[in-house]
Amino acid sequence: MYNDIDEKVIIDRDCEATLIPFGNKITLKKGEEGHITQALGGSYTIMIRGNLVRIEGKDADIIGKIPEIQPWMEQKNTDGRVNEKAVWDAMRTCYDPEIPVNVVDLGLIYSCDISNDEDGGSFIEIKMTLTAPGCGMGDMIASEVKQKVAGVHGTSDVRVELVWDPPWDRSMITESAKLQLGML
Template sequence: MFGYGRESIVLQRDVNVVQIPDGTPGSLPKGHVVSLYQSLGGNFTVVTELGQMVRIAGNDADALGKEPPIISNLVSGTDPESVEKNVWEVLRTIFDPEIPVNIVDLGLVYHCKVTPVEEGSNDVDIIMTLTAPGCGMGPVLQYDAEAAVKSLPGVNKVNIEVVFDPPWSRDMMSEVAKLQLGLI
């Protein structure tokens, strides 16, 4: 689902949030009314009664009366090729909370390497960037990516390095992302 402020929701319980764009953690109380801004990749971007934009993690979907996400396009197997396919698939579920495009199509993921360490167990190294070096949501996106990849079968260890060289530009976005954002 993707929508801009079309659905008002009364929080069903206290919930932890992350303020956008600075990444500051906070919380909202049960009964607070929020407007759903974006629901992509299992996380929810909402606007509070005070007009603040915040992100609610997918594992707190119940506070919004929603279901947590299920990723259904994963392949079976713990060999490096299967793990790499699954890594790219879960990275496509990570969205910038302000932009309705996943981090892969935004061009933020530069490299993914899967290295077998023993039978059925692999280390995953990812190099990624952010749309801007001072992005307050950077640590949140990095954590989301790491947690998603760590949850995959056959993954032993995940290392995500955030780099700023080369700097991100719109040219790194996929054609799908550019079309989605009306840039072509």
């Protein structure tokens, strides 16, 4: 999807989007023009009206895109319980709309505990943080993590908790992400 960067787009229908970095909902109007600044994890960040906005993958059609199929949704364990690799793969499709690195490689996921419930499913409890406590996109990022992990086969319930201890810092970013961000 990297080839979509800076692609000019015209909004095909009215659609709700999220204003970055504040997290407010706005309505994009049919016919408005913008350009893609980030296309990762199935969602799109677009510069439009002088602002960055995030469009959910389910609304990709408004800019002429087809929603991505996520292979992690099909990964199964033979006992029907959640596949831990699939949970981590799902979280790796979640991005801060301003940073082209997933939340796992940014070091935002502090823990992911999986417990089996009596009904044969799995309860997943995730503790994560943000790059800054005042981030207006925090609820949206946590919600995306919850929604994508809930889509993993065998998941019965997901809880995502934003935590601030320990405070996030750049040392938590993986080496590959640092390389991608030009920090090495």
